[in-house]
Amino acid sequence: MAGATASGGCQKIRGVQLHELLESKHNVLFDCDGVIWNGETAVAGAPEVVRALKQRGKRVFFVTNNCTRPRQSYVQKFARLGFADVDEQEIFSSAYCSAAYLRDVATFSGKVFAIGCPGVHAELRDAGISVVEEEEDGPDVNISNCALDPDVRAVLVGYDEKFSFMKLAKACCYLRDSECLFLATDPDPWHPLRGGRITPGSGSLTAALETASSRKATVIGKPSRFMFECIASQFDLDPESSLMVGDRLETDIVFGVNCGLSTVLTLTGVSTFEQAQVYKDSDEPKKKDFVPDYVVESIADFLEALEE
Ligand SMILES: [Mg+2]
Incomplete structure (x- = not known):
């Protein structure tokens, strides 16, 4: 067998x-x-x-x-948990692979509007990809008057504990351009937490943006x-x-x-x-x-x- x-x-x-x-x-x-x-x-x-x-x-x-950490942070976690011999090159996270896709497959130029944890932003930068910097919007800023970056050519959605209406709204506006790529790190709907609780995963955030933009994301992760x-x-x-x-x-x-x-x-x-x-x-x-x-x-x- x-x-x-x-x-x-x-x-x-x-x-x-x-x-x-x-x-x-x-x-x-x-x-x-x-x-x-x-x-x-x-x-x-x-x-x-x-x-x-x-x-x-x-x-x-x-x-x-799991796109929350850059690979280097995973190496530290492996070491902390007793895995003495895990190398960065052996770790393939959806954040790393999303950056690799943009760099190697999509022949991408321009900026990425990334919804995601620091791991997503770090991997994009490590791959030499420009990312729209996250900024706190002031109290008078709304989707009608917020600044949009004219160089954005891709929207990438990953797990984001600071997901907000404004992030969703800005991403929708970028995706109005049919040339703008729409990627999702992974489709996971939720993740288990201690005590029987769960947290929404990237897939649920992606679903919100798919509904609002009437487009389907290209999923990079499993x-x-x-x-x-x-x-x-x-x-x-x-x-x-x-x-x-x-x-x-x-x-x-x-x-x-x-x-x-x-x-x-x-x-x-x-x-x-x-x-x-x-x-x-x-x-x-x-x-x-x-x-x-x-x-x-x-x-x-x-x-x-x-x-x-
Ligand atoms: Mg698992």
Whole structure:
């Protein structure tokens, strides 16, 4: 069974079967939130799993839709949580990939109006892309009289805790120009917080702007293929020898399917085994894209499997 898609998918594996799967893959792509950490707590055993995979000559990449931090900040977080050997080049966030898309694919010139956390602005600047500086609008400023930058050629929407009516309104005005690119870092609708609370994700902010502008954003993050193409272009990745490990069926697993990768759902995050089975049992063919090939309780199971 090594390397092959499990019959029907959604197969719980550990031990020898998981060992064979890992042996058959040269590249392992991990989502971060809900897979290798939850907030500021590493998933038990995750640092050891990353180290063990690398010691066995595997290439490890981190593919996250979380656009709040620049890559350098992720390196610090990895170190803080006990991942001693993670390099900036191994981290592909939706903020980094959005900047790479504008620089390398869109042959973009002009300025970006970016709705997003500091991670989005930092990655754009690191890629040499001009960004409209955020300024506090005075009390008498409204959408009828605010200044609009004539050099804006793209609007990028990411997770933004300071999202406002004025940001939405300005973005709408820029998108009136059909030549203005409309990008979204990722489609995540919400993110879990402690205590059962949730926070709206980039996808919900993008939906507001799509409604207001009557346009559809180009999504850069998972499940779009671009993040894999971004890694593949830098590291010569082959889909057949790559494994995607994620906790969210609608983004991580669909991403893996879209890119031709084998997929593993880990149950330490958002999606449950029961949800995966509902998709598996669905009569709608499109829902099959949400079904992982394999399911593990935690990536900690990788450690035991590697030692088999
Ligand atoms: Mg996740």
